[in-house]
Amino acid sequence: MKNQRIRNVVKSLKVAVFLAYKGIVRANIGVTLLTIFILILVALNLMFVPGLINGIVASANDKLINTYSSHLVIEAQGIKDQGYKITHVKNLMTAIQSINGVEAVTARNAVGTNISFKDKSNDDRKINCMTYGIMPEQEMKVFEVSDWLVEGSYLDDRDRDKILLGIQLAGTDQTNVELYSHSLRHVHAGDKVTITYNSGYVKQYTVKGIFRTGFIQTDLQAFITQLEYESIIPGTHDTATELHVRLDKDADPLEIMRRIAMFNSDVDFQTWQENAGIVNSMTTSFQLINGILDVVNALVAGITIFIITYVDVINKRRQIGIQRAIGIKNNAIIFAYLLRALCYVIVGLVVARLLFRFAIVPFEASHPFYFPFGAVYLALEIPLLVRTTVLLVIVSLVAAFIPVMLITRIKILDAIWG
Amino acid sequence: MLEIHNLTKIYRTGSVEFRALDDVSFTVPTGDMVCIMGKSGSGKSTLLRQLGLLDRPTSGEIILDDISVAKLSDDITSTLRLERLGYIFQEYALLAELTAHENVFLPGMMLSNEGIDYEKRAKDLLEMVGLKEKMHHYPKELSGGQQQRVAIARALINNPQVIFADEACANLDTISSKLVMDTLVNLNKDMKVTIVFVSHDPDDKQYARNLVVLSDGKLMPDEQL
Numbered sequence: 286m287k288n289q290r291i292r293n294v295v296k297s298l299k300v301a302v303f304l305a306y307k308g309i310v311r312a313n314i315g316v317t318l319l320t321i322f323i324l325i326l327v328a329l330n331l332m333f334v335p336g337l338i339n340g341i342v343a344s345a346n347d348k349l350i351n352t353y354s355s356h357l358v359i360e361a362q363g364i365k366d367q368g369y370k371i372t373h374v375k376n377l378m379t380a381i382q383s384i385n386g387v388e389a390v391t392a393r394n395a396v397g398t399n400i401s402f403k404d405k406s407n408d409d410r411k412i413n414c415m416t417y418g419i420m421p422e423q424e425m426k427v428f429e430v431s432d433w434l435v436e437g438s439y440l441d442d443r444d445r446d447k448i449l450l451g452i453q454l455a456g457t458d459q460t461n462v463e464l465y466s467h468s469l470r471h472v473h474a475g476d477k478v479t480i481t482y483n484s485g486y487v488k489q490y491t492v493k494g495i496f497r498t499g500f501i502q503t504d505l506q507a508f509i510t511q512l513e514y515e516s517i518i519p520g521t522h523d524t525a526t527e528l529h530v531r532l533d534k535d536a537d538p539l540e541i542m543r544r545i546a547m548f549n550s551d552v553d554f555q556t557w558q559e560n561a562g563i564v565n566s567m568t569t570s571f572q573l574i575n576g577i578l579d580v581v582n583a584l585v586a587g588i589t590i591f592i593i594t595y596v597d598v599i600n601k602r603r604q605i606g607i608q609r610a611i612g613i614k615n616n617a618i619i620f621a622y623l624l625r626a627l628c629y630v631i632v633g634l635v636v637a638r639l640l641f642r643f644a645i646v647p648f649e650a651s652h653p654f655y656f657p658f659g660a661v662y663l664a665l666e667i668p669l670l671v672r673t674t675v676l677l678v679i680v681s682l683v684a685a686f687i688p689v690m691l692i693t694r695i696k697i698l699d700a701i702w703g
Numbered sequence: 704m705l706e707i708h709n710l711t712k713i714y715r716t717g718s719v720e721f722r723a724l725d726d727v728s729f730t731v732p733t734g735d736m737v738c739i740m741g742k743s744g745s746g747k748s749t750l751l752r753q754l755g756l757l758d759r760p761t762s763g764e765i766i767l768d769d770i771s772v773a774k775l776s777d778d779i780t781s782t783l784r785l786e787r788l789g790y791i792f793q794e795y796a797l798l799a800e801l802t803a804h805e806n807v808f809l810p811g812m813m814l815s816n817e818g819i820d821y822e823k824r825a826k827d828l829l830e831m832v833g834l835k836e837k838m839h840h841y842p843k844e845l846s847g848g849q850q851q852r853v854a855i856a857r858a859l860i861n862n863p864q865v866i867f868a869d870e871a872c873a874n875l876d877t878i879s880s881k882l883v884m885d886t887l888v889n890l891n892k893d894m895k896v897t898i899v900f901v902s903h904d905p906d907d908k909q910y911a912r913n914l915v916v917l918s919d920g921k922l923m924p925d926e927q928l
């Protein structure tokens with residue numbers, strides 16, 4: 286009985302494959318091409334928006350890692366404001382650098398400051414910010430801030446009395462800067478600014494350079510050299526408020542954190558993901574938008590395929606009636622239409638994927654979209670591609686199933702003669 | 704043996720009721736060749752469709768080899784049509800996307816009889832109806848008579864117990880009609896296939912051994928050849 290049922294299913298499948306094949310090769314070529322063309326557009330639509338959103342998130346994450354947090358941030362345990370610092374930094378950096386998977390490490394000392402600037406019209410503007418004492422040479426191995434200078438030059442390890450400002454602080458007469466109205470507005474490289482440290486110490490600095498990474502949190506930072514920092518805040522030699530570690534592409538952050546903890550157990554770790562507050566909330570919003578667009582796109586795809594199949598089935602209503610009259614089982618007829626729909630959707634997906642990969646992505650790469658944090662390139666990852674494929678296949682099958690199922694439910698005579 | 708007991712078919716459109724078949728009863732012995740005749744609208748085709756299990760009667764019974772088949776599920780009637788019956792439509796009812804051979808072979812693909820090469824049988828049947836050379840032609844490339852002969856070959860692919868032919872020659876010229884009817888007669892004679900055919904042409908009586916005459920859905924009594 287069971288074997289008989291399996292044999293019947295196999296026969297139905299065989300008939301379905303045969304009918305689907307004949308249906309495709311004998312179909313009106315214009316209708317077939319139009320169907321596939323519509324499916325290509327639907328598939329491209331399903332790929333483009335998530336690809337763009339993925340690109341935005343990837344670009345924002347890259348900017349976060351390369352200019353703000355690095356892959357791994359190491360901080361002294363305890364409350365930062367109360368002066369907890371990592372000690373024996375040089376030894377620790379040497380040890381960290383020796384770990385397999387670590388590309389570079391740098392140390393920073395953070396301090397709260399107020400920067401003021403008196404412009405040509407004697408208008409005195411002030412802004413509060415975090416100023417970091419950095420090791421410029423090491424810093425360039427971990428971060429790319431030095432690549433984003435819009436004025437002046439980067440710091441040298443032995444620089445004194447010089448400061449590097451983010452554009453959101455300096456303003457630099459760039460009125461399109463997001464926080465321009467809160468900035469010092471007219472500061473340029475070579476100008477003098479006055480810094481008041483949170484200890485009350487006041488000192489004048491020459492602006493050596495101004496950077497604009499496009500990542501607002503980075504562009505709200507100011508940098509002096511570690512040498513300068515130690516001269517302002519005594520007792521901070523060989524200390525740091527934080528270390529930033531750049532990892533190799535395939536490195537395992539958990540393993541590296543475990544190894545670092547063996548050198549110094551009094552530190553806390555933060556991965557770049559934990560540092561990605563604004564990016565995370567942006568990603569969450571984009572995922573929500575993506576989800577909504579997915580539903581809309583799936584509905585559009587479903588309705589399109591439904592209409593195509595419905596028109597096709599209505600035109601073939603008599604043929605379906607004849608097939609049923611000569612004893613072809615309903616499941617074979619339904620399966621034949623599902624196979625046809627599957628075939629069309631696979632062709633649509635493959636062509637769309639090829640177009641996306643070899644035409645749209647290269648074109649967009651040469652004419653990228655620009656966002657505040659830089660150029661965004663379309664990025665379609667495998668899981669997203671799989672999701673798009675599965676979504677479109679399911680929607681197509683459901684959309685094809687409904688009209689065929691409805692036709693196979695009407696009386697044979699009504700199907701043949703209407 | 705095909706037995707029909709008190710077969711009634713009523714069509715309802717809103718409150719209007721039309722009795723297409725009214726208490727029809729008769730028997731078709733195995734191997735018989737029966738002609739159903741009657742004026743247009745007398746219920747001939749309606750009767751044949753009930754017997755061919757393409758439609759369900761409102762009441763009454765159809766017994767095929769001691770099995771009541773009128774009220775079986777769609778799936779079982781589909782299997783019965785596939786395995787035990789053959790049906791020839793007035794308008795040939797071939798599948799436009801398939802060649803003559805594929806039209807004949809298609810039901811064979813669904814049949815579960817092991818050891819039968821249905822593909823070859825389809826070729827043999829087309830040869831039998833004189834269409835060996837037209838095997839790979841699509842229906843639109845065939846004349847009406849040729850299409851009807853393909854339909855006959857298709858009806859024979861399952862080696863049916865009964866073939867139902869609904870005005871099989873209505874759309875054909877005289878020569879093609881004779882060819883089709885001769886084919887049915889030969890099937891009945893040589894292969895002992897029971898044939899029930901509908902015709903409005905009084906000349907077709909000559910092909911039948913028994914006659915069923917309908918008028919306004921009712922069986923006319925004591926009609927004989």
